[in-house]
Amino acid sequence: MNPEYKDILLTHSDDIIRKWMDDLEDSKLRDYKSTISDEMIEQVNREFVNLIFSILKDGHSQKSIEQFSERIVNLGWPLGYLTEGMQSFRTICIKSLMEHLDEHDKDGFLQIMEDINHWVDPIKNELVDAYSSNWTSIISLQKVALQELSAPLIPVLDGVTIMPLVGTIDTDRAKLIMENLLDGVIKHRADVVLIDITGVPVVDTMVAHHIIQAAEAVRLIGATCILVGIRPEIAQTIVNLGIDLSKFPTKSSLKRGFEKALEITDRQIVSNGEEKKVIDDIIQSIDKE
Incomplete structure (x- = not known):
């Protein structure tokens, strides 16, 4: 990612996190709020955004991605929580860079979007892959357990x-x-x-x-x-x-x-x-x- 973009995002990370968490409140989890406490939702949302920013700051971490995806699967939360969350995060970051760089031309917008996509897309894809892998493992274990009971x-x-x-x-x-x-x-x-x-x-x-x-x-x-x-x-x-x-x-x-x-x-x-x-x-x- 462009070093200037990276510095802006890290400098204004608190504002980005606040906007993102507000936006995520109305995501896929809205159907789960009757069974999930607000404290749990806020805690997991913060883990989610901290994971994304830690990758921006310190580089890729496959283990952290796998652990977070496993946590989401174990909680029984939908895959849409990850995909919607990443899409929302992408949009907020693009808007934040456009505001602080005062970019209004087409070329500037395309460059910002390209850099954000290069950062966000690999994280999203690996989260989805790890989620699917964990989900498949759980289904396989459940199938074995049901077979034994049958x-x-x-x-x-x-x-x-x-x-x-x-x-x-x-x-x-x-x-x-x-x-x-x-x-x-x-x-x-x-x-x-x-x-x-x-x-x-x-x-x-x-x-x-x-x-x-x-x-x-x-x-x-x-x-x-x-x-x-x-x-x-x-x-x-x-x-x-x-x-x-x-x-x-x-x-x-x-x-x-x-x-x-x-x-x-x-x-x-x-x-x-x-x-x-x-x-x-x-x-x-x-x-x-």
Whole structure:
């Protein structure tokens, strides 16, 4: 940037900051003011403008840009806050230079605008890139977390685990179910796994095929898979489709499936003792589902 322009901007930075913060008050954040305090908005706005002026004064700082963009993403503020903020800052700086240089001709205006653009545009582009990168990372982490929740494997007793499934099962989710089943059986040393499809709205040929594959894979590593939660309409669909589920046990409810798991693992409910209480509590909680 032209040294003269730089000196003017730094000398009058307080005035520029004041005008910019007033202008930013009516930016994209106006829709967020019901959930964001005025103190927070002012604090972040000041961090924003200090970042811009620090780059003018001390040179480029990639780390500072990334940190500020990450802060905006974590706050849940829109990308428009950055783009509108930079556009507003550009306009105010151009006006400030025009006033203090007393430039009114076309060439002077174009030179000022070119110098400001060379300063502001790279900052804006890097802020947008860093914002997008941080946002993508958060979405990826959330997707992983949702995937893990979509196929949880829950140990309920030594050797007995339950995988409750809710919602539609597609190819990607079926793959995750398979991976979680196999990893969980080994991790929890499970002898029996109950796959509960009570919350699966539709069981078609593809869904049944994936479930059979998962059950067969569990059998190959030495455990038994019990399919529970087969509603009458799903049973009728399975019969009409000619799907063979004879290779592993099926039960109508999770409670009945759990009782079968006790039988397979050579357990029984005795008349007294702590183990009976534990098992009774589990069965009662299952019966409430």
